[in-house]
Amino acid sequence: DVVMTQTPPSLSVAIGQSVSISCKSSQSLVYSDGKTYLHWLLQSSGRSPKRLIYQVSNLDSGVPDRFSGTGSQKDFTLKISRVEAKDLGVYYCAQTTHFPWTFGGGTKLELK
């Protein structure tokens, strides 16, 4: 199975600050069609996960451009600029390139 390693496990941030979350996979996430199926999800407290970014860097509809995703092969980063209170929660990376699909362990973003 592809192991997804997220760091850090938690982040304390002040409103308006910028943060980055790393996600590393144990093997390349490039699929046979040339696309990379690495996605970022946010699970706010008591809610179901919501996808923010798909295929490394594409923002889902309604996601502010304060969010950005970069990376390739096995190394990916989610950056949040000018953090707002509604951004708090647990962020997960997810790979849907290789069966079985796997998730990172999560990064909890909290207020400082």
Next chain:
Amino acid sequence: VQLVESGGGLVQPGKSLKLSCSASGFTFSSYGMHWIRQAPGKGLDWVAYISSSSGTVYADAVKGRFTISRDNAKNTLYLQLNSLKSEDTAIYYCARRWSVDYWGQGVMVTVSS
């Protein structure tokens, strides 16, 4: 897009349960669907996937015990859970398509005597 799970509850070890996920707001028959679970206080754990043509794949932990299926006429996804174990206790989410773009609100399954 709306996904609404139902059918959860408290069940004894070794027993069975059937979860449903009612879909609306999109052409259900055109999309693959997942079941993904989250044990209390833990991360996300993929369970099963069914393609639009009803091909299925399962996580090793549930293979042979769980069955994913779909009824396109009813716009509903199912997960039959048999031979339940305490480690199956979790919130079960349905999610749409290969790239998990939409998720339901989840349904709690508790396996305990």
